[in-house]
Amino acid sequence: MRIAALLLAAGRGRRFDASPSASGSSKQFRMLRGKPVIRRAALALMPHVDVLLPVGDDPLLAESLAGLDILPAVAGGAERHDSVRAGLEALALLPEPPDLVLVHDGARPCVPAQVVQNVIDALKQHEGVIPAVAVIDTIKSARDGVITGTVPRDGLWRAQTPQGFRFQTLLELHRTHRDARTDDAALLEQAGHPVAIVAGSEDNIKLTVAEDLMRLEGVIDRNLLPRVGLGYDVHAFEEGRKLILCGIEIPHTKGLAGHSDADVGIHTLCDAIYGALAEGDIGRHFPPTDNEWKDMDSARFLVHAGERIRARGAMLVNADITLICERPKIGPHAETMRQRLADLLQVKVSRISVKATTSERLGFTGREEGIAATATVSIMVPEDEEA
Numbered sequence: 001m002r003i004a005a006l007l008l009a010a011g012r013g014r015r016f017d018a019s020p021s022a023s024g025s026s027k028q029f030r031m032l033r034g035k036p037v038i039r040r041a042a043l044a045l046m047p048h049v050d051v052l053l054p055v056g057d058d059p060l061l062a063e064s065l066a067g068l069d070i071l072p073a074v075a076g077g078a079e080r081h082d083s084v085r086a087g088l089e090a091l092a093l094l095p096e097p098p099d100l101v102l103v104h105d106g107a108r109p110c111v112p113a114q115v116v117q118n119v120i121d122a123l124k125q126h127e128g129v130i131p132a133v134a135v136i137d138t139i140k141s142a143r144d145g146v147i148t149g150t151v152p153r154d155g156l157w158r159a160q161t162p163q164g165f166r167f168q169t170l171l172e173l174h175r176t177h178r179d180a181r182t183d184d185a186a187l188l189e190q191a192g193h194p195v196a197i198v199a200g201s202e203d204n205i206k207l208t209v210a211e212d213l214m215r216l217e218g219v220i221d222r223n224l225l226p227r228v229g230l231g232y233d234v235h236a237f238e239e240g241r242k243l244i245l246c247g248i249e250i251p252h253t254k255g256l257a258g259h260s261d262a263d264v265g266i267h268t269l270c271d272a273i274y275g276a277l278a279e280g281d282i283g284r285h286f287p288p289t290d291n292e293w294k295d296m297d298s299a300r301f302l303v304h305a306g307e308r309i310r311a312r313g314a315m316l317v318n319a320d321i322t323l324i325c326e327r328p329k330i331g332p333h334a335e336t337m338r339q340r341l342a343d344l345l346q347v348k349v350s351r352i353s354v355k356a357t358t359s360e361r362l363g364f365t366g367r368e369e370g371i372a373a374t375a376t377v378s379i380m381v382p383e384d385e386e387a
């Protein structure tokens with residue numbers, strides 16, 4: 001069975017009243033834990049289908065889905081059913097049209113794999129399938145703020161997506177009912193094809209109002225895995241240079257040698273972060289052969305590492321840095337360093353520790369030839385992120 005998915009991005013989000021994001025006001029292009037909502041919706045469907053076709057004409061659509069192994073978007077229509085029909089006609093033109101088609105809202109970013117599988121499984125027996133959850137709350141009707149009745153909730157379901165259909169059945173119904181102001185399931189029902197209900201999920205939230213963003217973040221955060229990174233770095237002392245440690249200048253008789261400003265504290269913290277993310281080390285992101293980074297303020301490196309955490313939809317739990325030197329004394333500066341590192345990473349200062357030790361006058365640090373530093377970080381990273 002060849003399975004296709006239509007990802008609908010045509011909605012304008014009239015009910016979404018949050019302040020517009022930097023990337024526009026349409027809700028499906030909002031960033032959600034570091035990724036556009038619609039990208040998360042695409043990633044949730046891709047493991048289950050052979051082809052995925054986005055439908056919509058917003059310029060943000062291609063940008064939001066960049067780099068994914070999917071078909072180029074086709075333009076949507078004025079109404080949802082116009083968009084679905086446009087998508088179905090495009091799928092019909094493929095060298096290998098699908099046997100089954102899933103139709104999914106771009107504003108449902110967290111559909112669980114089990115829900116998608118339930119729909120696909122039920123299509124073995126049914127022409128059409130809808131995931132849904134039973135209505136549990138008591139339903140009241142009201143007028144002018146006063147209750148006029150209680151609606152019996154027996155047999156009431158809240159419909160979700162992806163809704164699944166036999167491809168030829170849905171295509172033919174859309175071709176013969178071009179003006180039908182109704183949804184896909186109703187088209188099938190009217191044509192005498194019973195549509196089955198399978199188990200949906202309360203996690204399958206459709207981003208509609210601003211508070212849905214927080215509920216969706218909660219769903220994503222439940223699927224974070226703790227990861228740990230370790231950093232270690234050494235720089236030799238050099239006469240005539242400023243001493244920069246953990247983003248601040250420390251009065252001392254000499255500074256550290258290096259290509260950048262040689263901030264050994266920030267370098268080791270960056271390496272720990274890149275390590276936890278399995279993204280190599282600081283030299284990979286800022287090659288020392290590149291003159292652009294010569295005498296660079298290392299704060300810029302740490303800002304980049306923080307951006308990588310957020311871009312991965314991840315969260316820094318804590319960072320613990322140890323500076324190893326006889327002199328200068330770190331203690332009087334440790335609080336300023338913590339605050340500076342927290343600011344650069346855009347996290348609370350309580351998540352950052354800076355401490356120091358001597359090496360009892362042993363070795364290169366004991367002879368005051370240089371400063372060594374270690375850092376350990378813990379980062380919560382999404383379990384099911386894209387590679």
Ligand code: MG
Pocket residue numbers: 233234235258262263264267
């Ligand atoms: Mg270094």
